Structure formats: C-alpha cells, structure tokens
Amino acid sequence: xxxxxxxxxxxxxxxxxxxxxxxxxxxxxxxxxxxxxxxxxxxxxxxxxxxxxxxxxxxxxxxxxxxxxxxxxxxxxxxxxxxxxxxxxxxxxxxxxxxxxxxxxxxxxxxxxxxxxxxxxxxxxxxxxxxxxxxxxxxxxxxxxxxxxxxxxxxxxxxxxxxxxxxxxxxxxxxxxxxxxxxxxxxxxxxxxxxxxxxxxxxxxxxxxxxxxxxxxxxxxxxxxxx
Amino acid sequence: xxxxxxxxxxxxxxxxxxxxxxxxxxxxxxxxxxxxxxxxxxxxxxxxxxxxxxxxxxxxxxxxxxxxxxxxxxxxxxxxxxxxxxxxxxxxxxxxxxxxxxxxxxxxxxxxxxxxxxxxxxxxxxxxxxxxxxxxxxxxxxxxxxxxxxxxxxxxxxxxxxxxxxxxxxxxxxxxxxxxxxxxxxxxxxxxxxxxxxxxxxxxxxxxxxxxxxxxxxxxxxxxxxxxxxxxxxxxxxxxxxxxxxxxxxxxxxxxxxxxxxxxxxxxxxxxxxxxxxxxxxxxxxxxxxxxxxxxxxxxxxxxxxxxxxxxxxxxxxxxxxxxxxxxxxxxxxxxxxxxxxxxxxxxxxxxxxxxxxxxxxxxxxxxxxxxxxxxxxxxxxxxxxxxxxxxxxxxxxxxxxxxxxxxxxxxxxxxxxxxxxxxxxxxxxxxxxxxxxxxxxxxxxxxxxxxxxxxxxxxxxxxxxxxxxxxxxxxxxxxxxxxxxxxxxxxxxxxxxxxxxxxxxxxxxxx
Numbered sequence: 001x002x003x004x005x006x007x008x009x010x011x012x013x014x015x016x017x018x019x020x021x022x023x024x025x026x027x028x029x030x031x032x033x034x035x036x037x038x039x040x041x042x043x044x045x046x047x048x049x050x051x052x053x054x055x056x057x058x059x060x061x062x063x064x065x066x067x068x069x070x071x072x073x074x075x076x077x078x079x080x081x082x083x084x085x086x087x088x089x090x091x092x093x094x095x096x097x098x099x100x101x102x103x104x105x106x107x108x109x110x111x112x113x114x115x116x117x118x119x120x121x122x123x124x125x126x127x128x129x130x131x132x133x134x135x136x137x138x139x140x141x142x143x144x145x146x147x148x149x150x151x152x153x154x155x156x157x158x159x160x161x162x163x164x165x166x167x168x169x170x171x172x173x174x175x176x177x178x179x180x181x182x183x184x185x186x187x188x189x190x191x192x193x194x195x196x197x198x199x200x201x202x203x204x205x206x207x208x209x210x211x212x213x214x215x216x217x218x219x220x221x222x223x224x225x226x227x
Numbered sequence: 228x229x230x231x232x233x234x235x236x237x238x239x240x241x242x243x244x245x246x247x248x249x250x251x252x253x254x255x256x257x258x259x260x261x262x263x264x265x266x267x268x269x270x271x272x273x274x275x276x277x278x279x280x281x282x283x284x285x286x287x288x289x290x291x292x293x294x295x296x297x298x299x300x301x302x303x304x305x306x307x308x309x310x311x312x313x314x315x316x317x318x319x320x321x322x323x324x325x326x327x328x329x330x331x332x333x334x335x336x337x338x339x340x341x342x343x344x345x346x347x348x349x350x351x352x353x354x355x356x357x358x359x360x361x362x363x364x365x366x367x368x369x370x371x372x373x374x375x376x377x378x379x380x381x382x383x384x385x386x387x388x389x390x391x392x393x394x395x396x397x398x399x400x401x402x403x404x405x406x407x408x409x410x411x412x413x414x415x416x417x418x419x420x421x422x423x424x425x426x427x428x429x430x431x432x433x434x435x436x437x438x439x440x441x442x443x444x445x446x447x448x449x450x451x452x453x454x455x456x457x458x459x460x461x462x463x464x465x466x467x468x469x470x471x472x473x474x475x476x477x478x479x480x481x482x483x484x485x486x487x488x489x490x491x492x493x494x495x496x497x498x499x500x501x502x503x504x505x506x507x508x509x510x511x512x513x514x515x516x517x518x519x520x521x522x523x524x525x526x527x528x529x530x531x532x533x534x535x536x537x538x539x540x541x542x543x544x545x546x547x548x549x550x551x552x553x554x555x556x557x558x559x560x561x562x563x564x565x566x567x568x569x570x571x572x573x574x575x576x577x578x579x580x581x582x583x584x585x586x587x588x589x590x591x592x593x594x595x596x597x598x599x600x601x602x603x604x605x606x607x608x609x610x611x612x613x614x615x616x617x618x619x620x621x622x623x624x625x626x627x628x629x630x631x632x633x634x635x636x637x638x639x640x641x642x643x644x645x646x647x648x649x650x651x652x653x654x655x656x657x658x659x660x661x662x663x664x665x666x667x668x669x670x671x672x673x674x675x676x677x678x679x680x681x682x683x684x685x686x687x688x689x690x691x692x693x694x695x696x697x698x699x700x701x702x703x704x705x706x707x708x709x710x711x712x713x714x715x716x717x718x719x720x721x722x723x724x725x726x727x728x729x730x731x732x733x734x735x736x737x738x739x
C-alpha cells in the first residue's frame with residue numbers, strides 16, 4: 001500500500017517514512033506541495049499524509065486539488081496548529097483525520113491504521129481481504145485485527161502480510177528471503193535482524209506463550225513455519 | 228479595553244469632579260452670600276452718611292422753627308398771619324390752648340383764607356386724636372413744657388410735616404413746614420446731581436418710590452434693583468435712600484477664580500485619565516504581544532519536539548535487546564512528553580486568555596483515553612517510586628474532548644509526580660453513572676494546606692514550601708484543568724482526603 005508523505009521538515013518526514021515502512025506501507029516522501037502533486041500523479045498512492053504549512057502549495061490547497069481528482073482518496077493532515085478552527089477547515093476540505101504535533105509513534109500508527117481500515121472497507125473487496133484462522137486465532141485482514149475469544153489484537157499491514165503468507169504456505173518452512181520478498185518487497189534490503197525482531201514482537205502479542213509459539217514456529221537454520 | 232475598566236476610570240475621574248463642582252458651588256454660594264452681606268453693610272454705611280446729612284438739615288430746621296416760634300405765646304390772629312407770611316419755612320401755623328382747644332386760626336374772628344380752611348381740614352384728625360397735644364412731663368414744679376416734636380402724615384398727593392412745641396404759657400404751637408423749602412435745603416446739602424467721577428448712584432425716594440433727588444454718574448436701567456436701601460429717621464421715616472451700582476462687585480472674582488480652578492482641575496484630571504488609559508492600553512497591547520509571542524514560540528517548538536519524541540521512540544524500538552540504552556531513550560521520550568504537556572498548557576492558557584479555548588467533541592471511551600495517559604506516566608512513576616493503582620470503570624462511549632480529558636488527567640498525574648512522590652502511591656478511579664463521568668486522582672503526599680485549597684486553581688499560583696522548592700512548574704496546570712472541565716459543563720474540585728490530596732473531575736453526560 002503506497003502512502004505519499006508531504007512534509008517540509010526533513011526530520012519529521014524521514015521519521016514518518018520509517019514508521020510507515022515498519023508498518024508495512026510503501027512510503028513516498030515529498031518535500032513540498034509541488035513535489036507532492038507531481039509524485040501523486042506519477043505514483044497514484046493509496047492515501048496521503050499532508051503537512052498544512054508547506055512552502056509553495058499549502059496542505060489545504062493540495063487537499064482541494066487531490067480531492068477534485070479523486071474524491072475517495074484518504075487524506076490525513078499533519079499540523080502544528082491544534083486550534084479548533086484548523087480542524088474544522090481541514091475536515092470540511094475532506095480530510096479523514098488530523099495528526100497534531102507534537103506526536104509520538106503510537107499516535108501516528110493508531111491514526112494510520114484507522115484510516116487504512118476505513119479505506120479497506122470502502123475499496124472494492126479483494127480475495128486476500130477475507131478472514132482466515134491460525135490455531136485459535138482468527139485474522140481479519142481488512143480490519144487489521146485478530147481475535148481470540150473476546151480478546152482483540154491490533155495488527156499492522158506487515159503483520160497481516162506475514163501471517164497471511166505463513167497461512168497460505170501452511171506446513172512449509174519459509175526462509176527469510178521468501179518472507180522479505182512477500183512482505184517487504186524485492187527492492188528492500190532489510191537486515192535479517194529486523195525480520196526476527198518483527199516476528200518476536202508479533203509473537204509477544206498473539207501467541208499464548210511467546211516462548212513456546214504455536215502459530216509462528218522457528219525452524220532453526222531454515223526459517224519460520226505455520227502448522 | 229475592558230468595559231469594567233472604562234467604567235472604573237470614569238468613576239475615578241467623574242466622581243471627584245462632581246464632588247468638587249458641588250463643593251465649589253456650595254462654597255462659592257456661601258462666599259457670595261457673605262460678601263454680599265458685607266457689601267450691603269458697607270453700602271448701607273455709605274448711605275448712612277447721606278442720611279446723616281439729611282438729618283442734620285432737619286435738625287437745623289428744628290432749631291430755626293424753635294427760634295421762629297419762641298414768641299408765639301399769646302400771638303393773635305394777625306401776628307400769626309404775619310409770622311407765616313414772613314418765615315419762608317412755615318406754611319401754616321396752629322395754636323392750641325393749654326387744654327388742647329384750637330385757638331388759632333380762629334374761624335370766629337373774621338373770614339379765614341382758603342389755605343387756612345384747607346389747613347384746618349387736613350389737621351383735624353391730628354387735633355382730634357390729641358397727637359399735637361401730648362401730655363406734658365410731670366416736673367418738680369407741677370406740669371412742665373410739652374417737648375418739641377414732629378408729626379408727618381400723608382394728605383392728598385404728598386407728605387405733610389408739622390413741628391410742634393409747648394410754650395411757657397401752656398399753649399402749644401404747631402407749624403406746618405414748607406415741604407419744598409425743606410427738600411431744597413436737603414438737596415443743597417447733598418452732593419451734586421453729577422457726582423464727579425462717581426460710578427454709582429444714590430436716590431432719595433418718597434413713600435411711593437418716586438425719586439425726590441438722585442446723584443452719581445451711573446444711570447441704572449429701570450428694572451435694576453438697588454444694592455442697598457436705608458430708611459431715613461423720623462420725621463422723614465417714609466422716605467428712604469437707595470444705592471445703585473453698575474457691576475456686581477460681589478463674587479465676580481470668586482466665580483472667576485472658581486471657574487479657572489475647576490477648568491485646571493478638569494484638564495488635569497482629563498490628562499491624568501488619558502495618560503492612565505494610554506498606559507493601560509499599552510500594557511494590554513504588550514500583554515497581547517507577549518501572549519502572541521509565547522503562542523508562536525510554542526508552535527515553533529512543536530516540530531523539533533515532534534522529531535525528538537519520534538526518533539527517541541524509534542530508537543527505543545531499535546534497542547529492545549539493550550535494556551539500559553532503551554531505558555535512556557525512554558527518558559528522552561518521557562521528557563519530551565512532559566515538554567509537550569507544558570506547551571499544551573501554555574497554548575491552552577493563551578487560548579483561554581483570548582477566549583478561543585474550545586472543545587472538540589467526539590464520542591470517546593473515557594477509560595481508553597485514561598489508559599493511554601497512565602501508560603505515558605508509567606515509566607516516570609516507576610522511577611519516582613510511585614505505585615499506580617488504577618480502578619477504571621468508565622467503558623461507555625461518551626461525548627467529550629479526548630485531548631482535553633487527557634490534558635486534565637496528565638496535569639493531575641504530573642502534579643502527583645512532582646509534589647506527592649513521597650506518598651509512594653496514587654489511586655486513579657473512574658466511573659460512569661447516569662449523570663456522566665467521574666474521575667478521581669488520589670495521592671498520599673503532604674496534601675494541600677487549608678488556606679490554599681481554592682487558590683491552587685488560580686493561574687500562576689504555586690504553593691510555597693520546602694516541598695515545591697526547586698520543582699519546576701508554570702502554575703497553570705490546575706487552572707487549565709479546571710477551565711477544560713468547566714467547558715465540558717463539569718468541574719474539577721479538591722475533595723477532602725487524609726493523608727494526601729484528592730482531585731475529582733466530573734463531566735456530565737450530554738446529548739451528542
């Protein structure tokens with residue numbers, strides 16, 4: 001899923017890009033309004049994050065133009081202004097949500113996931129969106145959630161992808177490259193550690209006993225497997 | 228400028244001014260009355276001079292008449308007529324017997340002239356009343372002489388004047404005085420009609436107010452009233468003197484002085500008020516600029532703060548396997564969150580000052596919001612040795628501003644962290660009754676002194692004690708927390724608890 005990130009502050013932009021990449025999105029950074037408009041036309045992202053105060057075309061103006069071309073495009077505003085009037089103007093322009101500075105990783109993740117869920121519900125249903133079960137856990141990809149009994153777990157796009165890939169190849173050992181190709185993309189060159197880290201974090205949340213995993217099992221020297 | 232201030236200023240300027248005008252007028256009126264009285268006395272004394280001149284003329288006339296009538300004892304009709312004819316001062320003569328009977332002019336001795344007949348006619352009431360024959364004083368050698376005296380009465384068009392005296396033979400002689408001759412003598416004794424250089428006028432007036440004589444260079448208008456009046460002594464008591472002058476000397480100077488003082492005061496007070504208003508306006512403008520500056524700086528701080536927090540959190544994620552480094556990254560995260568809250572409070576306060584503090588209502592599960600805040604505080608509390616006991620029971624979505632609720636809860640927990648860490652424990656309780664949300668934050672620290680319990684909600688108020696010494700803070704947290712609670716239609720109060728302090732937030736349920 002491609003996300004355009006238009007933010008003139010380089011550090012914030014890079015931080016957002018990293019968070020989005022960790023979540024499993026394909027971020028497209030833009031340093032100002034003009035670049036954002038050009039990149040949007042070139043790459044046709046699934047949704048966009050717009051800073052309001054940008055040199056050249058402001059976030060509001062960009063929002064109007066994008067909305068005119070694609071009324072269903074999810075748009076999230078990033079702003080240092082938290083005055084109510086800004087929210088009202090932004091929401092009237094058709095923004096789906098607001099992330100107000102100063103924000104943390106979790107707030108960004110929560111809001112991006114919320115927008116993604118809304119986007120998945122409204123887009124044309126796809127085969128991979130259907131729910132599937134792994135052990136006593138049921139995964140709902142279009143909701144970015146999993147459920148065990150009454151317990152509900154929030155999942156990232158990448159975590160859903162990892163679980164789906166393991167579920168589809170049930171019984172087979174998948175090495176790191178296969179998982180990278182499926183969930184990070186071929187051009188991505190992550191360290192093997194980042195995959196292990198992601199798996200370890202996921203296990204902590206969805207496994208009954210992370211030390212004796214039932215859903216994602218480690219096959220030493222080979223990779224991971226779901227049985 | 229606030230309306231209350233303008234009213235206060237107006238009162239400060241207007242009240243003393245009105246009081247001063249009233250006092251000044253009152254004083255001036257009294258002063259004028261006093262001056263007028265003194266002036267009237269002065270003028271009257273001036274009139275008394277003229278009156279004395281007239282009285283002297285009358286006294287001269289009396290001496291002259293005494294001399295003229297000295298030999299009237301036994302005077303016959305012809306002698307009496309001769310006396311009248313030769314003495315210009317006497318118009319008619321009357322002789323009464325010792326018993327008070329009319330002896331001359333005698334209607335039985337030949338024909339009386341018309342003048343004599345008229346004289347008898349007009350003196351009849353005097354004779355019949357006995358006024359011309361008053362009882363003589365009792366002396367050692369029997370009855371004495373009847374003392375000389377005057378009688379005046381009005382007959383026809385003018386005043387008639389009679390001088391009478393007792394004669395050694397017991398008879399009484401009465402001489403009607405030639406009024407015009409007397410008046411001529413009086414006028415001759417008084418100053419010229421055109422008093423040299425005099426800017427006033429004195430009039431001699433008869434009983435009907437007709438001018439008998441007047442002098443002085445001033446011609447008063449017909450309507451002008453005299454500034455002073457003085458009746459003459461008997462026998463001319465029906466005449467009086469009147470004084471006229473062109474400008475009221477009275478109070479003119481006082482009024483001018485008073486008006487000038489008032490004007491100076493008015494201008495002075497006006498200038499003072501203008502200065503105060505200008506200073507106030509400038510102070511307000513500067514305050515607004517400061518608020519605006521703080522506001523802008525706070526906004527500018529947000530982007531670098533975002534980056535610090537964002538990267539510290541990312542770093543924390545990367546350092547999972549290195550707990551010590553992760554802990555340090557956690558401190559950066561916690562501190563940046565603290566800074567965020569501080570900036571949030573400053574901005575909220577600035578908005579409150581501008582009257583633009585608004586809520587962003589949404590249906591929110593209060594406990595979810597509270598849990599996030601508690602999670603934020605967990606590392607800091609752990610480090611400070613404060614155990615969190617959360618009893619959250621507000622799981623129903625309720626319309627409120629989640630950011631505001633988080634800000635209130637964070638300000639309360641921030642205070643616990645800063646001032647009540649010694650208590651070692653904090654109890655956070657939430658509940659949702661039909662009326663709405665209730666949140667209590669109870670600490671077991673030193674508590675709030677009795678006298679400070681309401682003051683802690685005032686902006687910039689900080690309790691001064693060893694406890695707060697060296698603890699950073701803006702003194703805005705509770706003010707903003709209460710403002711936000713009240714914007715929700717609820718309140719934030721300090722409820723009694725011992726040991727420690729307990730704050731209770733209530734937010735009533737309202738229709739979305």
